[in-house]
Amino acid sequence: xxxxxxxxxxxxxxxxxxxxxxxxxxxxxxxxxxxxxxxxxxxxxxxxxxxxxxxxxxxxxxxxxxxxxxxxxxxxxxxxxxxxxxxxxxxxxxxxxxxxxxxxxxxxxxxxxxxxxxxxxxxxxxxxxxxxxxxxxxxxxxxxxxxxxxxxxxxxxxxxxxxxxxxxxxxxxxxxxxxxxxxxxxxxxxxxxxxxxxxxxxxxxxxxxxxxxxxxxxxxxxxxxxxxxxxxxxxxxxxxxxxxxxxxxxxxxxxxxxxxxxxxxxxxxxxxxxxxxxxxxxxxxxxxxxxxxxxxxxxxxxxxxxxxxxxxxxxxxx
Numbered sequence: 001x002x003x004x005x006x007x008x009x010x011x012x013x014x015x016x017x018x019x020x021x022x023x024x025x026x027x028x029x030x031x032x033x034x035x036x037x038x039x040x041x042x043x044x045x046x047x048x049x050x051x052x053x054x055x056x057x058x059x060x061x062x063x064x065x066x067x068x069x070x071x072x073x074x075x076x077x078x079x080x081x082x083x084x085x086x087x088x089x090x091x092x093x094x095x096x097x098x099x100x101x102x103x104x105x106x107x108x109x110x111x112x113x114x115x116x117x118x119x120x121x122x123x124x125x126x127x128x129x130x131x132x133x134x135x136x137x138x139x140x141x142x143x144x145x146x147x148x149x150x151x152x153x154x155x156x157x158x159x160x161x162x163x164x165x166x167x168x169x170x171x172x173x174x175x176x177x178x179x180x181x182x183x184x185x186x187x188x189x190x191x192x193x194x195x196x197x198x199x200x201x202x203x204x205x206x207x208x209x210x211x212x213x214x215x216x217x218x219x220x221x222x223x224x225x226x227x228x229x230x231x232x233x234x235x236x237x238x239x240x241x242x243x244x245x246x247x248x249x250x251x252x253x254x255x256x257x258x259x260x261x262x263x264x265x266x267x268x269x270x271x272x273x274x275x276x277x278x279x280x281x282x283x284x285x286x287x288x289x290x291x292x293x294x295x296x297x298x299x300x301x302x303x304x305x306x307x308x309x310x311x312x313x314x315x316x317x318x
Contacts, residue, residue: 004029004156004187005050009059012045019045021211022059027156027189027204032182034202034219035191036303041208043191044084047158050189051081063156080154084161086145090134094125094144097133101151119147123177139170146177157181159190163197175200195299205299207306214306223297226305230295231274234264236288241265244289247281258304266304269294 005027012020020042027033035043048054050061052072060067066074088097095116102112120129123143128136133144142162149157159178163171171194178201182188192198198205199219207215207222215222231252235244241263248257248267252274258266269275275294282289295301 002029003027005033005061005063005189007046007050007059007061010046010049010056010061011058012042012049012054012056018211020049020056020059023208023211023213025206025213025216027187029187030182030185031203032178032188032190032201034198034205035189035208036193036195036198036205036299037208038193040210042211043208044160045211046208047081047160047189047191050075051079051158052076077152078155080149080152080157082145082149082157082159082162084164086138086141088133088141088144088148091132093130093132094136094140095120095129097144098148098151101148105152107151115151119150122180123147124173137170138166139173142166142170142174143177146174150181154186156187156189159188161191161193163192163194171197195303199299207303209306215302219299222302223299226268226297226302228297229269229272230297230301231267231269231278232264232291232293232295233278233282233289234262234291236290238263240287243285243287244282247285247287248278251277251281256305258301260300260304264291266301 003026005025007023007025010020010023023042023046035046037043045054049056050063050068052068052075055069062068063075064078068075092100098116098119099112102115103109107115120126123146125140125143128140133141136144163174166174175197178188178190190201202219204218205216205222206213217225233244233248235241241259244265245257245259248265252267255267272294275292279292
């Protein structure tokens, strides 16, 4: 099956800092490709190169066989882009925002209004279509932003952290929209730091760290690669985190211990007896725990195993 997106040896540097250090990836037709990585890993830079907004220093990238540097107009004719923050005009109504984009794409006035109406209905914004966007909720703005990126009926959609700052309900609204697009055959490249989001939406995953691809595959295959159960321990008090880490390191020598922002420790547990030994030792030290148990690998475990640190929810620095 021919790849929609093909990236080979992509390199990009900014003022002596290497943002991309030879990235390779492919995206299948009609699939959602999730691009994961911590802050500064190169996710947004990759999207900007593929969207023809940045010229790479080395390597090659194509979209439907068109080179993103030498055939940029042909690439732009096939893609849509939604950035990290909704790029809509708050002074205009929802309908007028979409009509503005359509007119810029050379739609006639009648066709622009018709296309805007189709997308307003599709994204559940009919009741708010005539309201100024400044009155919209965050989820509604995001859906309008997605609608705007689809005015030209792109075959490929780049979504750069599309649910940043949204609450769970509005995040689910955006997820439903992405699933609908993929079901219609649109190829989606999604950057995200929400591991649950990647698990819910992505057919394939590429994990970036410091500008390099450190893993690629389906969510299921990446989980299978790290294998086995994981011991999760979260002390009741953050001040006990160092002691808990010391205890776990003594009882699981040589194993990589990851600690997330909440103070939860995760370590491979090939021996189920590790759970009992850790709880007994913590009891001896009178360390109260909020949560302890064995779990099968999640994408969070994959991420921490590969990068040695958890995904962060803050904005990626360009």
